[in-house]
Ligand SMILES: Cc1ncc(C[n+]2csc(CCOP(=O)(O)OP(=O)(O)O)c2C)c(N)n1
């Protein structure tokens with residue numbers, strides 16, 4: 001075991017995967033010599049050579065399109081999009097191509113590729129370094145979408161994603177890279193080295209896609225969250241004293257329906273916490289899943305806490321970001337209903 | 339690094355590498371630098387087929403001694419040159435102040451144009467009121483040379499209560515209809531095709547206005563660059579397609595976008611677009627080429643592509659440290675020199691300027707910038723406020739807020 005930040009564990013995942021399988025290649029903007037603007041690929045070019053880890057031209061459609069072609073050839077590309085906000089030029093290759101190649105060829109061709117990207121806000125990045133576009137992937141049949149909340153999961157899930165035979169979108173909450181940010185932006189963040197989930201095996205292991213984790217057991221209310229919002233929800237539960245059961249979804253597609261249903265049937269209440277905008281966001285899907293699977297067990301209306309339906313602002317970041325205060329208020333509100 | 343000659347069955351991938359990395363001695367000896375004055379100047383209605391050579395050469399006016407030579411010289415009088423010098427010095431002083439303000443925690447982020455001041459400053463002087471630029475984050479020189487208020491730029495950088503963008507955008511993402519500065523996007527290259535569309539609009543309406551699109555050499559890899567060339571070559575609208583080749587795209591050298599072959603200017607040739615390459619650190623050359631292209635556009639002769647050969651002397655942004663990927667002294671060995679020093683030398687040679695006047699002007703500009711900074715800071719900085727009212731975050735998503743936004747704003751208590 002070693003203590004790792006999320007950056008180090010993601011790097012370690014690619015390192016282990018590249019060592020294990022010579023078909024794994026890594027490329028993207030600034031990922032080669034420099035090792036990525038967040039340093040997630042640092043050292044990989046030196047270790048594996050520039051045939052397996054290299055800089056790409058600034059073309060997201062090129063990066064994803066080339067990855068699709070390599071995957072079809074038989075490699076397992078793991079590419080980086082510098083920020084999730086920049087994935088859109090590559091969206092056609094995802095929504096029309098990567099997602100459907102297995103289906104339209106009845107399995108003749110497949111796309112075992114992973115597309116990594118930093119996601120989410122909390123760094124004063126303004127509207128083009130803060131977005132959470134996971135719904136745009138989860139809505140496309142044929143893509144898998146993973147969003148880890150800690151170094152341990154990030155490594156295990158990334159290796160599992162690279163080894164998966166379908167295209168996987170791997171979204172890394174950038175505000176969690178160095179510590180479990182809980183939304184209290186005015187306090188220092190505990191570094192991962194002081195957190196149990198910062199303890200990560202150095203070698204090979206996987207965390208299966210499609211399995212949620214219970215971060216806190218509780219009997220009052222189920223909180224459904226992923227990424228940064230897991231830590232915000234944990235803080236809100238501590239601060240309000242509400243005995244919340246906090247489910248970290250880890251992958252939103254495939255979604256662990258059984259874990260969600262079991263918890264909500266047990267607690268009878270549910271709060272959904274998602275950083276992305278509200279309308280048609282993944283929070284709406286979670287709400288529908290709870291209604292379809294647990295309606296007769298509910299003792300209170302389900303509440304969503306999300307980003308507002310505006311572009312992500314710069315100066316008003318903390319009025320926008322769904323922090324522990326808003327989540328705490330939702331927890332109390334859902335408990336008031338008798 | 340050249341691709342090895344291979345036997346069948348032993349393919350390998352060619353990955354371009356820069357000449358030097360940290361620890362190496364910077365070396366630009368491979369770079370083609372024609373003598374100043376050497377490049378010919380064709381008439382503006384030239385057949386693009388006849389000027390292919392200009393896409394591979396470098397149009398230069400100022401020679402080593404500081405003299406203006408050749409057919410592209412003589413476009414600017416002394417007053418205009420002195421004004422140009424002042425614009426570039428203002429831009430440099432402004433950048434240095436704002437860089438420092440970011441370091442002092444007064445804002446989140448900053449991007450300098452250090453070393454490439456001549457490109458935007460000189461180009462702006464060839465444009466007219468009503469024309470529109472679609473810039474990147476590194477063309478603040480268009481604002482400064484256009485006479486936009488420095489204090490207002492600072493208000494934007496601080497996201498303070500007077501920020502015209504109401505705190506919504508990252509620093510340097512200015513916008514002004516009046517000053518011909520289209521709102522900056524963080525998403526690279528999107529503006530390039532929009533510039534073409536704007537110019538098509540002007541043409542459709544039988545207007546007289548022209549547009550300039552701007553893009554970094556790294557971003558020419560994006561699809562929008564290629565879309566812009568197609569539309570510009572098909573409809574021949576009054577647009578100038580500017581590629582600022584400052585050698586670097588964050589840590590990525592220009593060979594990754596270009597493949598170490600051809601030039602960025604030559605990208606235009608396949609589309610039949612007249613394409614010129616110019617010394618971007620030569621104020622006189624930049625202006626002359628800009629004027630040539632603007633004239634073509636105004637005469638309804640269609641688009642021009644220009645590659646400005648320059649060097650990003652500073653870090654990519656305040657989030658970047660270039661010592662991790664290029665030699666420390668690479669910028670000081672850049673063979674095309676510094677744009678301010680070169681114009682200054684030219685003016686001194688002409689007897690229009692002196693070291694003393696330069697030192698005085700520098701001090702005066704710096705004090706003006708400092709005054710503007712003090713005035714801006716009275717209206718707030720990023721972390722200390724005041725900002726636009728937080729509720730204004732919900733404005734301008736649409737012209738009229740739909741009911742769900744009205745409710746969300748109430749829920750937010752703003
Ligand atoms: C679509 C998109 N992809 C990636 C980025 C991240 N990014 C910001 S600036 C930059 C480098 C751009 O280099 P270049 O076009 O040469 O312009 P320069 O910064 O040198 O002026 C990159 C990759 C982005 N902003 N938008």
Ligand SMILES: [Mg+2]
Nearest residue numbers: 554555586587
């Ligand atoms: Mg560049």
